[in-house]
Amino acid sequence: MHMNDLAASLGLANLPHLDSLLAGHRANAEFYSQALAGVNGVTLLEPPAGALSSYWIYSFHIANKVEFIEFMRNKHVVVSQVHARNDTHSVCAPFRTHLPLLDRVETTFISIPTGWWVTPEDREYIATSIKEFASFLPVPRSIARKKIIITGGCGFIGH
Numbered sequence: 001m002h003m004n005d006l007a008a009s010l011g012l013a014n015l016p017h018l019d020s021l022l023a024g025h026r027a028n029a030e031f032y033s034q035a036l037a038g039v040n041g042v043t044l045l046e047p048p049a050g051a052l053s054s055y056w057i058y059s060f061h062i063a064n065k066v067e068f069i070e071f072m073r074n075k076h077v078v079v080s081q082v083h084a085r086n087d088t089h090s091v092c093a094p095f096r097t098h099l100p101l102l103d104r105v106e107t108t109f110i111s112i113p114t115g116w117w118v119t120p121e122d123r124e125y126i127a128t129s130i131k132e133f134a135s136f137l138p139v140p141r142s143i144a145r146k147k148i149i150i151t152g153g154c155g156f157i158g159h
Contacts, residue, residue: 021116022054028114028123029055035127036060041137042130043108056115057082061108062130063137068110075129082111 014021036042041063047053059082062068072079085106087096112126 024116024118025055025114026053028118029053029058031120031123032058032060032112032114032127035123036130039131039134040139041134057111058114059083059109059111061105062110062133063108065108065110068133071133072129075125077112077126077129079110079112081106081109083109 033044036044043061045060057080065081069079085099085102086092112130114123118126
């Protein structure tokens with residue numbers, strides 16, 4: 001028996017359960033989208049119109065990614081970058097090129113689990129842990145320092 005045979009057997013055995021497995025993944029992803037919306041330091045991805053993801057993982061951007069990974073490790077939550085530049089591998093190294101936007105994206109891109117094994121309690125713990133990490137992040141100046149205009153009694157600025 002080859003690994004291809006084993007993988008095919010596992011896939012065929014799970015095919016009858018596909019709809020319920022995907023429903024669980026998508027429910028977990030929807031929970032994360034609602035729970036993490038507007039969280040400081042978290043930028044959620046917008047799926048394209050008409051797209052329906054399988055959400056085998058839930059990816060988003062997080063400030064201070066390296067510290068976030070360590071924080072979540074201490075919370076016993078596995079998070080991962082999952083996707084990296086292909087041209088960092090030796091076989092693709094000759095094709096490496098200057099891609100500054102991709103380099104910037106890679107510094108914040110992270111994924112959390114959404115699988116059928118993630119219970120409602122698990123996903124609540126994961127979201128709460130992300131919010132806890134985010135509470136230690138500095139608030140961007142654009143939010144922290146809203147411009148306030150103080151007017152005198154006549155309504156003139158600086159009066």
